[in-house]
Amino acid sequence: MIKTSVPDSHTKEKIFMAASEIFEEKGYTGARMQEIADRAGINKALLHYYFSTKEQLFKAVFQVLLKKMFEKIFSIFSEEISFKEKIRRFLDEHIEFMIKNPKLPIFLLNELSQNPALLQEIREMVNYQELRDMIYTRHAKELKGYGIRKNDMPQLMVTVVSFSIFPFAARDMLTVIMPQMDDAKKFNAFMRERKEFATDFVVTALKHRKK
């Protein structure tokens, strides 16, 4: 009898993937170590061999998923393009990213509200000087032209980000006023339409801002 003995000693990775899926789907409290082990195709004891506790496994998964989200945002805003172009690029790429990870926002938002300390690691990662430069200083002239004061930037940034994230987080709720969104394809089409809608919306609002 030939032993399979595949060189798939990537057991740890299999566990990590299984855990990512299940945590993302059911949250920390809803996830079961047994189910994670099952999906990874291993024994529960082996799970604890690689990740000693549920909390440790969760934190590892959470940090990776959280970074995935922020890296996508930061990478676009750090490019050397105009502010308006950043918004356009962001809405395009981030919505595509969300279509591929539709469950990510509710998961992150919920776990974060349950345990805000989870942000710590990412907070330490962020260089505020650089961040302020990326989203404000570097575009001071352009923004002044729109009548946007430094004071308004937080409002504007939250608005832009919410254009892409909110509909995914609130998807089920939105079906109350938009029943057709029940269908995944229609919802994705709606979100792709939203790229243009949001860009126009923001650009128009900026251009004609009362000063």
Added chain:
Amino acid sequence: MIKTSVPDSHTKEKIFMAASEIFEEKGYTGARMQEIADRAGINKALLHYYFSTKEQLFKAVFQVLLKKMFEKIFSIFSEEISFKEKIRRFLDEHIEFMIKNPKLPIFLLNELSQNPALLQEIREMVNYQELRDMIYTRHAKELKGYGIRKNDMPQLMVTVVSFSIFPFAARDMLTVIMPQMDDAKKFNAFMRERKEFATDFVVTALKHRKK
């Protein structure tokens, strides 16, 4: 010894309140029947005397909280005022409502994504004919003036709603790019500023819409 025997046989209400708080805070899977009983100041057996199962208690609480949210939205959009005025009123009143119930959105969104069937009851409550009238038909002329086609309405409605809901749902996450929002007072001030910002933003975008 005088028995207290207060006429506070509103035990069921006390349970309901305690359950609302704890479910809202920890979600369905995170909540513990024992903790709910403790907060209501009663025995766990008595809890099951009034609400036979955790699921039943949860559904009762959830439906009430969900309705609270939708009623607030619907009531404003059913008033006899212009569309622009509806948006203004909505942003004002809904943001004040959210300041009083900041944990509501993440809770509703998360539980809904975990169990979409929870929407059923509210779906049956909604009259789509009336809803379409409220947010579109009744304002057909006004909307045409802005160059808003019937097709754009879903995008616009989602945008308006997200202005007030998203920051509350994403509050912890937002502190990564806005550390000062850690403070509740500053956050509320930010949201009150947002009323005007959002109204201007939407109105300006509408007024100068490319047609």
Added chain:
DNA sequence: ATTACTTTTGACCAGTTGGTTAATCAATTT
């Protein structure tokens, strides 16, 4: 005071859950 009914309680239970342990298996080294 006795009866009848509802409310409240302490003790208990079966199933679940995260986590442990001692043993087995596989690979590498000596």
Added chain:
DNA sequence: AAATTGATTAACCAACTGGTCAAAAGTAAT
């Protein structure tokens, strides 16, 4: 081939969790 080391497993455990039950306490009517 014996020994050493790491990977994997089955069986087990203590704590927790939702839920039950029979008895006690309180209330109202006869």
